[in-house]
Amino acid sequence: MNTLQEDQKRSRDSVSRALESGTLADVRRLIRVMEPGEVAHILESSPPRYRHVLWQLLEGSQEAEVLNELGEELKLDFLQSMGPDQVAQITEELDDDDVADILQQLPEAFTQQVLDEMDEQDRSRLERVMVYDEDTAGGLMNTDTISIRADVTLDVVLRFLRRHEEIPEMTDTLIVVSRDDHYIGLLPVRTLLVSDPGCSVRELMLTKRKPLHTDMPDSEVARLFERNDWVSAPVVDGDGLVVGRITIDDVVDVIREDGDHSFMSMAGLDEDDDTFAPAIKTARRRALWLGINLLTAFIASSVINMFQGTIEKVVALAVLMPIVASMGGIAGTQTLTVLVRALAVGQINRSNARWLISREFASAALNGVLWALVVAVAAALWFDDNTLGLVIALAIVINLITAGITGAVLPLLLQRLNIDPALAGGVVLTTVTDVVGFMSFLGLATVFYA
Amino acid sequence: MNTLQEDQKRSRDSVSRALESGTLADVRRLIRVMEPGEVAHILESSPPRYRHVLWQLLEGSQEAEVLNELGEELKLDFLQSMGPDQVAQITEELDDDDVADILQQLPEAFTQQVLDEMDEQDRSRLERVMVYDEDTAGGLMNTDTISIRADVTLDVVLRFLRRHEEIPEMTDTLIVVSRDDHYIGLLPVRTLLVSDPGCSVRELMLTKRKPLHTDMPDSEVARLFERNDWVSAPVVDGDGLVVGRITIDDVVDVIREDGDHSFMSMAGLDEDDDTFAPAIKTARRRALWLGINLLTAFIASSVINMFQGTIEKVVALAVLMPIVASMGGIAGTQTLTVLVRALAVGQINRSNARWLISREFASAALNGVLWALVVAVAAALWFDDNTLGLVIALAIVINLITAGITGAVLPLLLQRLNIDPALAGGVVLTTVTDVVGFMSFLGLATVFYA
Known part of the structure; x- marks a missing residue:
């Protein structure tokens, strides 16, 4: 077929x-x-x-x-x-x-x-x-709504609809309004089709469903549609007057864009950008992000620079230092990703934020100890140097715990400052984990090899 | 209010x-x-x-x-x-x-x-x-479909519906089938409500809309719903028999999960995971990803290890080498992210893949040259060493171009191997940019400082 x-x-x-x-x-x-x-x-x-x-x-x-x-x-x-x-x-x-x-x-x-x-x-x-x-x-919202009065019968509604050339797409409910256009309730088309035409709209309409307010942010609208399986929803202004209706096709676009936004922002990209833009446009667009990251890389370098003397003495430190920084970056990004998603779907509130931060601390400490042991043994064997094993183990525990706490606290803080955590979070986080990683590893080495 | x-x-x-x-x-x-x-x-x-x-x-x-x-x-x-x-x-x-x-x-x-x-x-x-x-x-799909015959009038359909206690939610169309349940077309409820009850279903039904096949992947279903603004769609089996219908509420979940999937996978996380899982469960779940990344970090370290002699001579190399690796990682991740998204929404085909790869090459070359110049000047001034500036400039151009091409080719390759590019792409990519970054920078330095 x-x-x-x-x-x-x-x-x-x-x-x-x-x-x-x-x-x-x-x-x-x-x-x-x-x-x-x-x-x-x-x-x-x-x-x-x-x-x-x-x-x-x-x-x-x-x-x-x-x-x-x-x-x-x-x-x-x-x-x-x-x-x-x-x-x-x-x-x-x-x-x-x-x-x-x-x-x-x-x-x-x-x-x-x-x-x-x-x-x-x-x-x-x-x-x-x-x-x-x-x-x-x-x-x-669209303004093409069909509204009806509460005190008429379904038969009147059916005849009223038949006078239309066409009913707007995605009309799964008719909006019941008062004489002065205030929202009263909804009459599902499903109800209209199976009920006795002699019944009145008032008997059958749903009044439990509150309308949306024009000011509601679109991501909140999307969440409500998702959670309640709506096809359309009425919108009212500050006076409670019906001004339009939102349909699922537009909400689907918001959901897709929200998902794309988190994903693209973590790489400093915009979800609205054209995938097939010409090379020059693409290069120009990405240059800024590379520049910002270059700045943070220079910050990390200047930390390493402070320990030139120690590195000259023990070159193995230069060999191993990227491990400490990268483990912190990975662990922190995991926490950051979980938090950015949870914020995007509205799961975080005052009472559970503290719990999440302490959970991330505990989880980071557990993985910190586990991988510190693994890396310590590997490093000590590789360079035949137990001090090196001890130093890298301590540095990894310190950096993973820093990463866990930063990854959890940072997005909450950025959100409160009205800065997009998905966009700014990664840059700030890796700066922290690079700096703390290099600082703890090379700093401890300076002490232990003194 | x-x-x-x-x-x-x-x-x-x-x-x-x-x-x-x-x-x-x-x-x-x-x-x-x-x-x-x-x-x-x-x-x-x-x-x-x-x-x-x-x-x-x-x-x-x-x-x-x-x-x-x-x-x-x-x-x-x-x-x-x-x-x-x-x-x-x-x-x-x-x-x-x-x-x-x-x-x-x-x-x-x-x-x-x-x-x-x-x-x-x-x-x-x-x-x-x-x-x-x-x-x-x-x-x-759900199996709660309402199907009707083509040769009846709308009046018969309306009476048939009224015999139901309830019509399934999200019923925006009735499915028109033959005597033996083969799909013929759709009758929108909107049409039913405004048309002359004396008309036959055959006169008014839509036959242009093809049904979905049971085997169609859910992400493809989601794309069709998005592109065509459907509320529901009929599903047929291999013989063309109507077996059910898919509704937008289930499709919305697919869209949300697809978006979450790309986003979470880049950090080695699963979109189905519980955000508020206990610490032990969280730590166990993330341990594997840290382990995999530790392996790649050791690979990068072993590259640095080959150049111990050069680093001992010029310690500034240890200070600057993270810059080369990190610029490559950032540039590559940007390309990877664009490609993963484009693959997820089905934008990539044989004829445009080659164009995209060459676009990424060109864009990477442009940014490579730009940032190589900036870093070269900064490095040369910082360490008062022009050779260092030249070496880091060359290494950055090499690594950014590698990153651009890898970021574009890798996800296409992984997709063809049936490996999830969002999950595996980042790990493989940063291994490549770390190895090429350290290798080119330290290797060129070994040549220039010999």
Whole structure:
């Protein structure tokens, strides 16, 4: 049988081949029948020179939807190559939240030009949504809600729905509001379909589910959707008025970005960056991170520099010192990773933070003693020098415990200072473990070999 | 206004305080009105000693749903503390895919005892689902589908639905099947609600959407849901028979786990691990990773060991050598991270892999030259030694280019060998950058200072 997977792989491969051989008519034919998400995926996975070729081959009606599925950087690249009138035209086919996101990221003067191209009604609706920060419930929500009154029967609701040409996608619940648009509850479509049409909305609606507030951070919204298995959720403003609704498709993007963010930040990268950016752009982007790490490496070097005399006497110290620093770095990174994840999913609070720190201390002490013994025996045998074994054992215990405590305390501290622990944590941590590693090992050696 | 966010935070804090002060009646009262996902979150964020207290306070009917929302490790901990009859009872309230997951992870003999406790019908339904691997579409799917025939009118469908007590959650589409259960298409509930009841299903159903095959890997399923904004998707077996359907709530978990997996694996951790595991368990789990990294550190040390004579002559080499190794490690990790992410989201194929490798080469060369110059000047001034500047500059260029190419080629190679690049990539990469870093720097120094 022809499964979806094989079909898609085959058509992606066909597009690649047709692009490489330059048979653009074939490419055009292939991508015109693809889902927008698939075309976006092909664009994202293409080296720069193929991208504009592909883009030119899209039908006008596809452009908006494909654009909407693209990663941030690439999306802006394409938008900035268009005129304000083209952008205004494309935005007509997108959801308000997506358009607001786009406009918030474009240069302000350009955004104003785009807004000027729109008709009065679209513009004022958009300006209402653009008030909200992109990373909040307000920034995530759509305004295409269907709301109903509590005092009507299901039969009335069914007839009301039938008067619509179309119901917004992901409508799993209808929002029940008061006469002045205050949130009252939700009527699941599932309930509507199985219940007696004579019942009233009031009898069947859910009132236990509270609405989301426009200010809620998007990662908190994502957690609520995950924990409660929602498909959509109503959003209210400060006065309790229903202003929109958030749907799972937008939440899925937040979840993916949150995961990517932690992962990419640990290497000083941005999750929005284009994977297939040209070499110069890539090099420029990564240069800063290398520079920062170079600074920390120089700090570590200056610690070693203090002990030149000792190293001259016992060269084996130079051979073994990277072991002490690297074990600390590895142990600390493990703790840091656990804490960054726990912070990201909201598991840390005042009452369990202290417990976690002492757990990390105990775990580091256990592994410190274990590996100190192993390294001590190996070092003593290798260089036939028991003092060396003792010195490295002590240094490893000291550095692993430092690493464990730093790895646990540092992200909590950075979070409180509003600094992203995933981004800054690793740099600070390895500076600490390098400095403490070299300092303890070479310092102890200076004492013991004096 | 009382927003959801404040409400939840307040009640979580109340639970923590009540637990700490030991007023269990309060805890019981608080958690009995919470959503299962919220209770699971509190359990996951609690140190071990509070967990069993909390668990005992749950009502029988809550247990199953809370259990289902727990992370893998904790879920198994609780299940293994129960008898087979209790487990069988709990599974009655869960979806088939979740029960199958649980049973696949429990010891085989225990699973058999649980199955023996079930009634014939439940058992045979479960055994059908347990055939599929947990990480495939078959393992993700539920069997609670609503299927309809193509040749009936919408009015018949509406009456058919009304005969149900309840429609499965996340039912945004009804599955249209032939007389012998072959997949034909989908009828969106949205269409059902707005269309003329006299129309036939055949006129309105979507046939463009292909079903998923039971064998499709779950990460591929997740990508399709993301790209196409699906809420649910039908699953067919090798014969094209509809066997179930996958819903977005389960897909969201896959997306979260995929993100966590890359992030945690880079530090040698498992995304299923319990954040609040006791110290001994934590230490044991991390010991292996430290051991593996110790081995690679010894390999790097043995490279340094070859150059003892040179270091004795020029101690500054010992001071500067960590810089060369660490710059390589950082640059390589950046490339590795980009590639691991690109592989995870399926962006890499034969035609763009070569382009990416050469891009990474070019980017590494650019940054290599830039930072080599900076370090050379700094080193030459610091130790008043131009030869040292030249040697470190060459070593940095060599090591950064090595890092760029290794960071790009290694994950592709590991993937082809079916080794997880996120887990193994970092260890292999830093071994390469350490060895090449020390070897080039100390080797060139041996030549230049000879």
